[in-house]
Amino acid sequence: MSTYSSQLQEEQGAVDRAYGRLDDLRTQTRSRLDAVRATGSHGSPTQRTERDSFASLYEDRLTQLRAVEDRLVFGRLDHRDSSRQYIGRIGLSNESHEPILTDWRAEAARPFYEATASNHGTITMRRHIGLSFRTVVSVEDEVLDLNSSQVERAANQGTLAGEGALLASLSSSRTSKMTDIVSTIQAEQDRIIRSDLGHAVVVQGGPGTGKTAVALHRAAYLLYTHRSVLERSGVLIIGPSSSFLRYIDQVLPSLGETGVLSRTISNLIPGVTAKATDAPHVARLKGDSRMASVIASAVRTRERVPSDLPVVSIDGVTVPMLKVDIQQALSDAHRTRQPHNKARETFASSVLQSLLNRYTNQLNYSPEPDELSRVRSLIRMNNKIRKTINLAWLPMEPLWLLDNLWSHPALLSRLAPWLTPTDIESLTKPKGSPITTSDIALIDEAMELLGPDPHQMDQQTAQAARRAEEHQFARDTLAQNGIGNGLINSQMLLDNINGLDSQDASERASEDREWVFGHIVVDEAQELTAMDWRMLIRRCPSRSFTIVGDIAQTSALGGTRSWTKTMNQLFGEDGWDLNELTIDYRNPQEVSELASTVARSEGLHISTVKAVRAVNNSVQRIQTTTEEACINAAGHAGADLAQEFIHADGSGRIALICTQELITSLRDSVMAQYRKLAGEKATQIVTNQEDWDKQIVVTSAQGTKGLEFDAVVLVDPERIAENAPSRLVGASDIYVAMTRPTQRLVIVETT
Numbered sequence: 145m146s147t148y149s150s151q152l153q154e155e156q157g158a159v160d161r162a163y164g165r166l167d168d169l170r171t172q173t174r175s176r177l178d179a180v181r182a183t184g185s186h187g188s189p190t191q192r193t194e195r196d197s198f199a200s201l202y203e204d205r206l207t208q209l210r211a212v213e214d215r216l217v218f219g220r221l222d223h224r225d226s227s228r229q230y231i232g233r234i235g236l237s238n239e240s241h242e243p244i245l246t247d248w249r250a251e252a253a254r255p256f257y258e259a260t261a262s263n264h265g266t267i268t269m270r271r272h273i274g275l276s277f278r279t280v281v282s283v284e285d286e287v288l289d290l291n292s293s294q295v296e297r298a299a300n301q302g303t304l305a306g307e308g309a310l311l312a313s314l315s316s317s318r319t320s321k322m323t324d325i326v327s328t329i330q331a332e333q334d335r336i337i338r339s340d341l342g343h344a345v346v347v348q349g350g351p352g353t354g355k356t357a358v359a360l361h362r363a364a365y366l367l368y369t370h371r372s373v374l375e376r377s378g379v380l381i382i383g384p385s386s387s388f389l390r391y392i393d394q395v396l397p398s399l400g401e402t403g404v405l406s407r408t409i410s411n412l413i414p415g416v417t418a419k420a421t422d423a424p425h426v427a428r429l430k431g432d433s434r435m436a437s438v439i440a441s442a443v444r445t446r447e448r449v450p451s452d453l454p455v456v457s458i459d460g461v462t463v464p465m466l467k468v469d470i471q472q473a474l475s476d477a478h479r480t481r482q483p484h485n486k487a488r489e490t491f492a493s494s495v496l497q498s499l500l501n502r503y504t505n506q507l508n509y510s511p512e513p514d515e516l517s518r519v520r521s522l523i524r525m526n527n528k529i530r531k532t533i534n535l536a537w538l539p540m541e542p543l544w545l546l547d548n549l550w551s552h553p554a555l556l557s558r559l560a561p562w563l564t565p566t567d568i569e570s571l572t573k574p575k576g577s578p579i580t581t582s583d584i585a586l587i588d589e590a591m592e593l594l595g596p597d598p599h600q601m602d603q604q605t606a607q608a609a610r611r612a613e614e615h616q617f618a619r620d621t622l623a624q625n626g627i628g629n630g631l632i633n634s635q636m637l638l639d640n641i642n643g644l645d646s647q648d649a650s651e652r653a654s655e656d657r658e659w660v661f662g663h664i665v666v667d668e669a670q671e672l673t674a675m676d677w678r679m680l681i682r683r684c685p686s687r688s689f690t691i692v693g694d695i696a697q698t699s700a701l702g703g704t705r706s707w708t709k710t711m712n713q714l715f716g717e718d719g720w721d722l723n724e725l726t727i728d729y730r731n732p733q734e735v736s737e738l739a740s741t742v743a744r745s746e747g748l749h750i751s752t753v754k755a756v757r758a759v760n761n762s763v764q765r766i767q768t769t770t771e772e773a774c775i776n777a778a779g780h781a782g783a784d785l786a787q788e789f790i791h792a793d794g795s796g797r798i799a800l801i802c803t804q805e806l807i808t809s810l811r812d813s814v815m816a817q818y819r820k821l822a823g824e825k826a827t828q829i830v831t832n833q834e835d836w837d838k839q840i841v842v843t844s845a846q847g848t849k850g851l852e853f854d855a856v857v858l859v860d861p862e863r864i865a866e867n868a869p870s871r872l873v874g875a876s877d878i879y880v881a882m883t884r885p886t887q888r889l890v891i892v893e894t895t
């Protein structure tokens with residue numbers, strides 16, 4: 145009779161074969177790369193270019209082969225005809241092209257995630273294989289065909305299990321980095337991951353239901369399935385904070401995908417970074433969709449007929465500038481439909497032409513072209529005319545436009561009559577104030593309407609001419625030399641000339657505000673305002689989005705509390721799909737149930753979730769009577785949890801979540817208590833950690849959005865609610881805070 149250990153041994157053979165093949169491929173690719181490099185820098189320019197292209201293809205392949213080392217093989221599917229299929233991070237076949245490993249994203253791997261006892265096709269059994277480095281340490285079987293002999297065999301071998309692999313991964317200590325879930329993706333998640341590229345997919349789900357995990361695995365799946373399109377256009381990931389982006393930054397590389405750009409709204413525009421945040425109600429006003437017309441009007445106010453029009457004398461001929469000249473020029477410029485700074489060229493030349501006509505109409509002869517061109521220059525250089533043209537159509541920079549708007553309440557009130565005097569007062573700030581996160585979308589709007597400033601435009605024209613020349617060169621080179629054999633096209637050759645390879649799409653996108661992405665993933669999407677969405681749609685006009693969030697966790701006053709309302713406006717009724725995730729993989733059952741009860745009692749419309757794990761004593765409550773006692777008790781509780789959950793290997797994370805004004809004193813309190821408990825050395829280690837890597841975190845509820853910890857101390861929830869800008873936001877903040885722990889929640893209240 146086969147035993148558990150013999151099963152481990154059997155799988156070890158399969159796993160060794162896969163790693164052996166991986167090693168061979170690495171060696172092969174490495175030596176091809178060396179051979180290409182060894183040919184040195186001689187040969188014709190085209191030969192060199194072709195060689196460089198091969199070199200970068202081999203380098204990319206090598207990077208991918210190195211990235212898939214951890215848990216290369218994690219699953220097996222047994223078919224009715226007794227054949228077996230191993231599932232892993234990438235697809236591998238042997239030298240005779242027989243499959244060794246199926247890429248988890250391939251269609252053939254789908255049953256590994258989606259097959260059920262009632263719908264399993266030809267699959268009889270699914271096996272999860274656990275590895276420690278390259279050694280098989282566990283196997284666990286789910287028999288799908290209950291009539292097959294597999295049930296008895298698995299029972300005898302001791303490999304029969306339910307959700308062991310999943311539960312083991314969920315119970316492990318948290319680190320500062322999210323890990324991939326590739327070996328335990330669940331059926332409801334898999335269906336979303338594999339949905340079509342062409343439309344917007346919205347994923348609503350309560351806390352811990354795997355929305356972030358699903359969004360990232362979907363990005364990897366789309367890159368695999370639509371590589372040729374997405375590698376060139378790129379994928380953008382939008383997250384709520386830089387600490388969140390750091391938290392998720394290992395997931396895609398571990399799936400072999402590196403060319404993805406991650407940004408927060410604050411740093412989405414190259415070269416512009418928000419340095420401050422606005423008060424919640426100011427952020428709401430700035431995020432209002434009506435702000436788009438305020439910005440448009442702010443631009444239009446600089447396209448007008450000035451009250452004083454000059455009369456100039458050119459070569460003794462009096463030439464008045466008339467209202468009709470400006471009106472004509474305005475309509476000529478508007479007709480171009482170009483951005484303001486670009487259309488200004490048309491405006492200026494139309495005015496100049498009217499003045500030139502007025503000049504020639506007064507002559508009793510027909511001037512020669514030379515004279516016309518001289519007079520045109522005189523008109524153009526005339527100071528009064530130049531000033532008036534500027535007054536009528538001022539070239540502007542977007543940052544100046546916004547700064548000017550916020551520092552001129554009368555102008556703001558004229559352009560936005562819907563704002564109340566109190567709104568205007570709160571929006572007004574002195575010239576030169578720092579840019580805020582909520583300014584970003586408005587700056588982007590202004591950039592769109594203004595276009596580059598005239599100086600940048602000259603540079604862009606020169607660049608465009610150079611690019612066209614290079615394209616022609618690349619096409620000619622390929623045609624004349626008959627090189628490429630279909631492996632290299634003119635774009636690759638051109639990228640190579642410019643020192644870019646196809647992996648660099650994300651790098652190029654990061655420097656180009658007008659880059660159009662093939663797909664955008666938005667996490668914590670409920671926080672985005674109408675203006676933020678405009679900014680994102682502009683970057684992906686094909687509207688191919690993965691949008692994940694939870695409308696019960698919204699803390700932005702201008703954020704989303706109804707997907708239908710927001711998404712219909714963005715994508716139309718038929719342009720998006722709503723999917724729901726319902727299983728809470730993060731929180732212990734007791735925590736999940738308590739959080740849901742509290743949220744409902746505060747009036748939040750929450751998604752129903754079912755937590756998969758029961759953890760003993762996962763909720764504790766401490767009552768105190770004063771602020772001082774509360775901080776003291778929370779510090780004690782935090783230190784105890786740190787002692788219990790933090791490990792010297794850097795794993796284990798705890799958070800104390802409180803209102804902004806308590807952060808400093810609470811941090812002092814927990815560190816003092818921890819010093820007493822764990823000693824100076826252990827305290828030094830946790831104090832000296834980088835912000836993103838801290839094992840003891842003291843922060844606000846909003847600072848923990850999207851993150852998770854082994855244990856959480858929620859400090860004075862009443863106060864968090866009181867300090868929130870609205871009752872619903874207060875309830876959402878508490879809901880977010882309560883649902884961060886994977887093991888324990890301690891609530892410290894003051895009564």
Ligand SMILES: Nc1ncnc2c1ncn2[C@@H]1O[C@H](COP(=O)(O)OP(=O)(O)OP(=O)(O)O)[C@@H](O)[C@H]1O
Pocket residue numbers: 310313314322323324325328329330333349350351352353354355356357358694729730849850851852883
């Ligand atoms: N199928 C799965 N297998 C293993 N772990 C999973 C699975 N799905 C989710 N998880 C884990 O559950 C935790 C919560 O997932 P995730 O952060 O994606 O949830 P979320 O819905 O985005 O939560 P929130 O709304 O609170 O931000 C993570 O640790 C994630 O790795």
